Amino acid sequence: MSILITGVAGFIGCNLAKRFTDEGHQVLGVDNLSRGTLNNLAYLQNNPNFTFVKADCAERVGFLEAIENFHKQSPIIEVWHLAANSDIPAGVTDAQVDLKDTFMTTFNVLEVMKQLAIPVLAFASSSAVYGDHGEQSISEDSGPLLPLSNYGAMKLASEAAISAAAESFLARAFVYRFPNVIGVPATHGVLLDFVNKLKTSPDELKVLGDGTQQKTYLHVDDLIDGMLQVRHGATEKLAVYNLGADDTGMSVRHIAEAVVAAASPNAQIVYGIENRGWVGDVPKFQYRLDKLKKLGWTPKLDSRQAIVRAIAEIIQQEITRA
Amino acid sequence: MSILITGVAGFIGCNLAKRFTDEGHQVLGVDNLSRGTLNNLAYLQNNPNFTFVKADCAERVGFLEAIENFHKQSPIIEVWHLAANSDIPAGVTDAQVDLKDTFMTTFNVLEVMKQLAIPVLAFASSSAVYGDHGEQSISEDSGPLLPLSNYGAMKLASEAAISAAAESFLARAFVYRFPNVIGVPATHGVLLDFVNKLKTSPDELKVLGDGTQQKTYLHVDDLIDGMLQVRHGATEKLAVYNLGADDTGMSVRHIAEAVVAAASPNAQIVYGIENRGWVGDVPKFQYRLDKLKKLGWTPKLDSRQAIVRAIAEIIQQEITRA
Numbered sequence: 232m233s234i235l236i237t238g239v240a241g242f243i244g245c246n247l248a249k250r251f252t253d254e255g256h257q258v259l260g261v262d263n264l265s266r267g268t269l270n271n272l273a274y275l276q277n278n279p280n281f282t283f284v285k286a287d288c289a290e291r292v293g294f295l296e297a298i299e300n301f302h303k304q305s306p307i308i309e310v311w312h313l314a315a316n317s318d319i320p321a322g323v324t325d326a327q328v329d330l331k332d333t334f335m336t337t338f339n340v341l342e343v344m345k346q347l348a349i350p351v352l353a354f355a356s357s358s359a360v361y362g363d364h365g366e367q368s369i370s371e372d373s374g375p376l377l378p379l380s381n382y383g384a385m386k387l388a389s390e391a392a393i394s395a396a397a398e399s400f401l402a403r404a405f406v407y408r409f410p411n412v413i414g415v416p417a418t419h420g421v422l423l424d425f426v427n428k429l430k431t432s433p434d435e436l437k438v439l440g441d442g443t444q445q446k447t448y449l450h451v452d453d454l455i456d457g458m459l460q461v462r463h464g465a466t467e468k469l470a471v472y473n474l475g476a477d478d479t480g481m482s483v484r485h486i487a488e489a490v491v492a493a494a495s496p497n498a499q500i501v502y503g504i505e506n507r508g509w510v511g512d513v514p515k516f517q518y519r520l521d522k523l524k525k526l527g528w529t530p531k532l533d534s535r536q537a538i539v540r541a542i543a544e545i546i547q548q549e550i551t552r553a
Numbered sequence: 554m555s556i557l558i559t560g561v562a563g564f565i566g567c568n569l570a571k572r573f574t575d576e577g578h579q580v581l582g583v584d585n586l587s588r589g590t591l592n593n594l595a596y597l598q599n600n601p602n603f604t605f606v607k608a609d610c611a612e613r614v615g616f617l618e619a620i621e622n623f624h625k626q627s628p629i630i631e632v633w634h635l636a637a638n639s640d641i642p643a644g645v646t647d648a649q650v651d652l653k654d655t656f657m658t659t660f661n662v663l664e665v666m667k668q669l670a671i672p673v674l675a676f677a678s679s680s681a682v683y684g685d686h687g688e689q690s691i692s693e694d695s696g697p698l699l700p701l702s703n704y705g706a707m708k709l710a711s712e713a714a715i716s717a718a719a720e721s722f723l724a725r726a727f728v729y730r731f732p733n734v735i736g737v738p739a740t741h742g743v744l745l746d747f748v749n750k751l752k753t754s755p756d757e758l759k760v761l762g763d764g765t766q767q768k769t770y771l772h773v774d775d776l777i778d779g780m781l782q783v784r785h786g787a788t789e790k791l792a793v794y795n796l797g798a799d800d801t802g803m804s805v806r807h808i809a810e811a812v813v814a815a816a817s818p819n820a821q822i823v824y825g826i827e828n829r830g831w832v833g834d835v836p837k838f839q840y841r842l843d844k845l846k847k848l849g850w851t852p853k854l855d856s857r858q859a860i861v862r863a864i865a866e867i868i869q870q871e872i873t874r875a
Contacts, residue, residue: 375793380717384710
């Protein structure tokens with residue numbers, strides 16, 4: 232029996248594949264390699280527990296054909312669906328991006344699971360489903376759900392389709408609402424953006440927005456620990472969980488200062504004037520984690536520690552790449 | 554300047570078109586005539602304020618072409634998007650139905666509005682976005698939103714896309730979460746179902762479920778009053794409103810008895826054993842209407858009165874049709 236990971240060549244997918252294969256699971260990884268890279272899977276290349284197939288989950292027939300043979304030999308009993316657009320501003324400019332890569336991937340994963348009678352789905356959702364709740368800290372039951380970006384909208388649309396599928400044919404479903412997740416291999420996000428900006432112009436770091444946006448950050452290793460804890464500890468048929476750090480978060484200003492300190496200590500930081508970086512960015516954001524804590528889980532690193540560690544990892548990654 | 558109504562040949566669409574044209578507005582009505590019928594628009598046939606074009610909003614290019622010329626001559630300043638699948642069980646069986654007719658219609662309406670710079674959208678959402686909240690009465694901020702049917706899921710997905718569009722390019726958006734709406738021309742729903750079952754077998758009425766499902770009902774005339782009140786009274790950029798009757802609702806048992814009394818007084822009523830009629834049906838349901846009341850609106854008919862009136866209208870309709 233085996234586990235299917237979609238978006239396996241992306242940041243979180245490749246880390247999850249490592250974890251599952253290290254634990255002895257058979258893993259089938261699927262990715263369309265539009266944003267993820269085979270380089271991210273180098274570690275798994277000769278691992279007998281890991282199989283990779285290139286396919287686009289947004290194309291139902293091709294996706295089904297890509298996994299059918301494997302499924303016959305080693306039945307897939309669980310899907311971890313991580314494939315999605317990860318470029319939020321791109322999806323604001325063109326709604327088709329998140330429609331296809333974030334929503335239709337989920338819709339087709341559900342269709343294929345129904346067809347192949349695969350019982351369990353774990354889904355990478357996002358804090359972006361909540362929209363802007365101001366100073367209020369957000370629990371899984373918080374409403375209204377009014378996402379600001381098409382990315383958040385198509386994550387919420389995906390959750391909705393999964394909810395109906397859990398009522399209709401899935402045996403279990405796990406919906407993880409991710410915070411900002413950091414670590415390596417970094418493919419996008421504020422840390423990589425700042426590190427690369429400083430590589431190009433070591434004397435100045437231009438920051439989108441006024442630097443007051445404050446969010447919590449979770450290291451990818453903690454994220455995976457948290458997901459597995461929920462997978463094994465939650466009892467709900469449809470388990471919806473916030474995953475995040477248990478603190479008030481870090482401002483973009485503090486992150487900029489930390490990256491400058493680690494990468495280019497003499498650089499000057501120049502801020503914009505808006506309190507959000509782009510359309511669809513949520514200026515302030517804090518989770519309530521009571522549900523997670525009831526399962527006995529807290530992250531090993533708080534937002535500050537996660538950022539310090541991830542900055543070091545990303546600087547190392549970019550040196551290696553160069 | 555004009556108003557576009559999608560799904561204009563359906564139950565609520567044709568009633569809304571009557572109202573707008575009666576008020577002197579220019580109305581462009583679009584429908585793919587898959588469930589709606591031209592018969593529902595007979596009243597508007599020679600009305601100079603009304604134009605009908607057959608088009609499927611789920612096909613973006615064809616939809617755009619169908620409205621572009623009209624828009625050049627009489628700019629559309631507002632879209633009332635009612636086109637959707639209305640057969641909830643059909644969408645549970647085949648998720649493609651609500652994907653195409655309920656979600657992709659909304660997605661394409663938004664794309665076309667962006668392209669033509671149409672500023673205002675009013676959307677027919679549904680209580681089905683909430684899922685099952687048990688005995689709790691539901692306000693617009695209630696969470697979690699875990700729909701039980703693909704219909705509810707694709708209405709929630711539509712709301713999510715509208716929310717992101719309101720952040721990005723719409724000037725105003727109105728999201729109306731409909732309850733059970735009744736009246737004529739009835740195209741589906743429990744009343745028409747019961748009336749037609751009694752026409753076929755006047756001695757017995759078989760009811761799906763045990764009859765304990767209890768919901769509120771709103772007459773279509775009240776629904777339209779309520780929507781227009783919100784349209785003119787609400788001040789939010791993205792206005793989300795529950796629309797419903799201000800009572801505890803009517804059970805299916807009471808509805809069955811009322812239909813039998815009006816249509817076939819000697820019929821025996823036979824109940825099923827489940828407390829829901831089909832996958833995705835919510836057994837009990839009650840709205841909080843505080844937001845609506847703040848705008849000074851309450852329906853003229855409560856659930857019981859609406860049902861009595863609608864039964865009479867539907868019996869008349871079915872006699873006329875026969």
